[in-house]
Amino acid sequence: MERLLNSCVSLHLLSKSLDPDKNALYWNTEATSQYLTVGATTSLRGFIRHYKMTMYPLMANLDHAVREGKDQLVRTFDVTSSGLYEKIYEGEDRVETFIGGMHGLAPLASKAVVSAFDLSSFKTVCDFGGGSGNLAYEMSRTYPSMSVKVLELPPVVEVSNHFKPDDAGKLDVEFLAGDFFVDELPEADMYVFSMVFHNWHDDNISRLLQKVHSALKPGGAILIAESLYNDEKTGPVKTAQRCMLMLALCEGKERSAREYRLLLEKNGFSDFKARYTDGLHDVILAKAGESNKGKKGC
Structure with missing residues (x-):
């Protein structure tokens, strides 16, 4: 946990100080409170979850996309482009995650x-x-x-x-x-x-x-x-x-x-x-x- 928290401090996601007994204290930076917490109206958590589920796996096959000149949906998710939204909208939780991801970006634009x-x-x-x-x-x-x-x-x-x-x-x-x-x-x-x-x-x-x-x-x-x-x-x-x-x-x-x-x-x-x-x-x-x-x- 200490390694994780110190890494977050280095990324300016957390702030850190030491109390008189040299115990470390951590708290959210302003940007983290605004964009990464559950209750924030400008939270990007939904967008990040969407990228974790969809874009990160796809980009792992970017080399194939460049060589083949086409999308990597079949290789990554075993679904064609015509069936992409059927997969994304498969169940209310998936729909909410995807729309929540887009919703997180929308106020910024x-x-x-x-x-x-x-x-x-x-x-x-x-x-x-x-x-x-x-x-x-x-x-x-x-x-x-x-x-x-x-x-x-x-x-x-x-x-x-x-x-x-x-x-x-x-x-x-x-x-x-x-x-x-x-x-x-x-x-x-x-x-x-x-x-x-x-x-x-x-x-x-x-x-x-x-x-x-x-x-x-x-x-x-x-x-x-x-x-x-x-x-x-x-x-x-x-x-x-x-x-x-x-x-x-x-x-x-x-x-x-x-x-x-x-x-x-x-x-x-x-x-x-x-x-x-x-x-x-x-x-x-x-x-x-x-x-x-x-x-x-x-």
């Missing part, structure tokens, strides 16, 4: 995403794959006249109450069960995709963008939160590291703002804007092109 652009003109919003709803709640909190729906798979909706903020009753947020690739999309002025597109190949993203473009009202927009490469793909480090994670995890990858612009313009979007933030996610806003006017939701 949501404010930057919501404030990257003035979104006050959008009154109805749908957040696709919004997990615990942290981003949706932050949007409703920032823009009180905004109504936000979170479209998530049924197992996620079932555990969503576990992550409600204290002020949820004052916020206009609703959870809907569905699959955005399969089901009809709810009507909205703006569709939001936060850390969704990096899971998919360009072909699947284009298929989804076409569906979104058809469903948007005239003047509607799409908001994308991802970790963006610079155009030369020489950084930033956070994006390069995530891109290696995606190599082992799925068919997707991290992209530059230029690559997203090309994808969006190819599928009917215009008025492209990108904002790099100091947070975990960068933000893109684009509007449905003029050809979308008069279309009905799909």
